[in-house]
Amino acid sequence: MSVHRSIAIPDSAVSDNSDIRSKTEKLFQISRIVAIFQVQNIIIYHDPFLKPARANRERRIITRILKYVECPQYLRKRLFPLSRDTAAVGILSPLAIPHHAKTRDLKLNEIREAAIFLNQNRVVADVGGIELLEVEGWKKSLKEKTIRVTTKIIKENGKFKAKILKNPPKTEYWGYSVNAYQQTMSKVLANRSEYKIATSRTCEPFSRLKQKLTLKKDLIIAFGGPYSGIPQLLKAEGKKISDIFDTCANTLNKYGTRSLRLEEAMMIMFSRLEDG
Numbered sequence: 001m002s003v004h005r006s007i008a009i010p011d012s013a014v015s016d017n018s019d020i021r022s023k024t025e026k027l028f029q030i031s032r033i034v035a036i037f038q039v040q041n042i043i044i045y046h047d048p049f050l051k052p053a054r055a056n057r058e059r060r061i062i063t064r065i066l067k068y069v070e071c072p073q074y075l076r077k078r079l080f081p082l083s084r085d086t087a088a089v090g091i092l093s094p095l096a097i098p099h100h101a102k103t104r105d106l107k108l109n110e111i112r113e114a115a116i117f118l119n120q121n122r123v124v125a126d127v128g129g130i131e132l133l134e135v136e137g138w139k140k141s142l143k144e145k146t147i148r149v150t151t152k153i154i155k156e157n158g159k160f161k162a163k164i165l166k167n168p169p170k171t172e173y174w175g176y177s178v179n180a181y182q183q184t185m186s187k188v189l190a191n192r193s194e195y196k197i198a199t200s201r202t203c204e205p206f207s208r209l210k211q212k213l214t215l216k217k218d219l220i221i222a223f224g225g226p227y228s229g230i231p232q233l234l235k236a237e238g239k240k241i242s243d244i245f246d247t248c249a250n251t252l253n254k255y256g257t258r259s260l261r262l263e264e265a266m267m268i269m270f271s272r273l274e275d276g
Contacts, residue, residue: 004218005039008189010233011059011180012047012225013262024065024088029263031069031176035097037270038173042066044180045188047225048236055182061085063180070175071113071148072100074128078115078146098172102128106153106160111169114151114162118142125151125162133162150174185222185230186239194218196245198230199265203241203248206272221269223262 009030014023034042044062046055064085069092071079080086094100099113106129114125116135123142124132136154151162168174181188189196195217203209222245224230230248234240241248251269252260260268 003216004041004194005037006041006043006194006218006220007034007039007266008043008045008185008220008222009062009262010047010050010185010223010225011044011055011062012050012227013044013058013062015047015050015054015058016226020061020084021088021091023061024086024092026263027062027065028069028092030266031066031095033263033266033270034176035070035095035173037274039270040176042176042178043188043220044178045185046182047228047233048184049225049228049233059180059182063178065089066176066178069095070097070178072102072128074102075113075115075126075148078117078126079148097175099168099174104128104130108153108155108160110153111165112151112153112162114149115146116142116149116162116164117146125149127151127153127162129160133160136161136163138164184237185233186237186244189220189222189244192220194220195247197221198241198245198248199223199251199269200230200241200248201250201260202229202231203250205253206249206251206269207253209247209249223265226262 014026017023017026044059064083068076068080068086068089073094102112112127114127116123116125119132123135123138125135126132150165150168152165154161154163197219199221222230224233231241234244251265
């Protein structure tokens, strides 16, 4: 996929869910939609109507669960210590993206996500195989206890080793990254170079903007929160949509419910983009 897709969601995205189980279920739905439509980056911005202490807690939960779901199963115990934030992840089914589907049998030149860490003064890699692998060419010190990297399985002197790659493969979808910010939407998005699309029921119908929205450019698609849409969030900052975004679309002109939930708006928006 040549077009890089990002979404921007508020730290209030699951604040209307009262318990960690329902928050987890909704975030899994979001992660599935993100993976289905090959979104590479999730941006979390601050909802100015959310009090700072609650915003920090909600942002932490969103970030941790979305990262947990995207992480290959064989690395989760190493990368995610037990936490109240991930107390309900056991109910989730696999995300089922390419770097998850790995067996314990290694193959030469296979690309795998790995966790590297110090083991008896050696830097080793857990790539989901039976044994830990030596990291080829690693000369730096580890500032963190465990680091996630993308590796290629190589062989030296008859032994498998892990070679760290700078970038994941471009031939298949390799998951998403999560970037969380304490700043509000306008501050996070203002200076980004991607083609920025706001979604709001106050905007023009999608059909009138279809030609603009199918331009072969890197995209950021922004969604509002459960209590306040993008116009209200920007108004709290003294901004309007045209100050930040290149265009604005109403994902679905008519619907039979009072509002669209975030995951519903995402699914509709990306489905309509694909139809273009």
